[in-house]
Amino acid sequence: MPLIRNSYGKGRVRVMRVQRDSARHEVRELSVQVMLTGDFDAAYTEGDNRHVIATDSIKNIVNIVARDHVEAENEVFAGAVAQYLLDRYSHVAGVEVSARETRWQRIAVDGVAHDHSFVLDGNGTPLVKLMATREGVRLASGVDGFTFLKTTQSGWENYWFDEATTLKPTADRLFATSMAAEWQWNGVPSSYAAANAAVLAAALKVFATTYSPGVQNTMYLMGEAALAAVPEVAEISLACPNKHYLPIDLSPFGRSFDGQVFTPTDEPHGQIACTVGRG
Structure with missing residues (x-):
């Protein structure tokens, strides 16, 4: 029986980035899913895992990129994750990154937004969806x-x-x-x-x-x-x-x-x- 299509990756990689290069901090908390396509057929049809990047490694890469891009907007961060994987692994053909943000809002103290204290903003979940191949990138933002x-x-x-x-x-x-x-x-x-x-x-x-x-x-x-x-x-x-x-x-x-x-x-x-x- 032919293997029609396949993909795999890591889901619900939760990461909080805190940009603290000034007195006014920025926080970006995400739950990230990364899915890969490429030369992985043998893992399914032959049990040959030699080309399979462990999903734990994918989680580590998300965290590495988060540290290297603490200041990046979510859309830019998603693109950096995809590019890291495409640059590092020649047998990866496509990377799909989905990220859902837990949004934090600054606490107002005497009418002024505080530099480093926040409350949870409960209306809607911002999201990013990015599909990257070696030929190009499709990017969408949204809210749920x-x-x-x-x-x-x-x-x-x-x-x-x-x-x-x-x-x-x-x-x-x-x-x-x-x-x-x-x-x-x-x-x-x-x-x-x-x-x-x-x-x-x-x-x-x-x-x-x-x-x-x-x-x-x-x-x-x-x-x-x-x-x-x-x-x-x-x-x-x-x-x-x-x-x-x-x-x-x-x-x-x-x-x-x-x-x-x-x-x-x-x-x-x-x-x-x-x-x-x-x-």
Whole structure:
């Protein structure tokens, strides 16, 4: 039987980089996965491990590169890990690096961000995905579980009605989601961190300031705004599960609803996705 494809590597390599070359420290905590492709077929088909780089060695390489690139933005760090492996091992054809960031936010002391004290920033997990071969590199940044809400200026009307339809249309509902988004780079920004923040800021501005006739339209407009804000982004993919807030009927207790009391639920939820690119 033929071996169709294979890859292997090391997952959940957790590393914290602390840049402390001045009084103001920078922290970057990542969980990294590195997967290799190349001349490894014999390990699967023959039990011949001579070309297999131990996954423990891959973990060590992640840590070595972290020490050599303490100051690097996450996207640059991922590229450095891939390049280290391609440069060191001629039989490695491709390296896929995925990194999820545990984000820390500076503690504000008397309104001033502290130099070396932090609290966990809980909204969303920043991520980086890089695929490197000897021919080139594909790089994407993104965020997972980025959660936001608006309490009005959202509706859902004029959709398909048939015998299966029980949902009532409305021109005024809560809109909440926990978004997964990923944007592909076609250029190198002056700062990945600033560009990533600009992507999210542009998307959230659309979300907050425009009426939403449905998640689909709002996602598309958010994608358009992100591309307009950051020219180095080639395309952006968004996936938005619809986190529902269901009106609670308090009329048996002599209370009107008036759009004020809801039951939060996200199961089952609508799942909407789209990719917006440059024409």
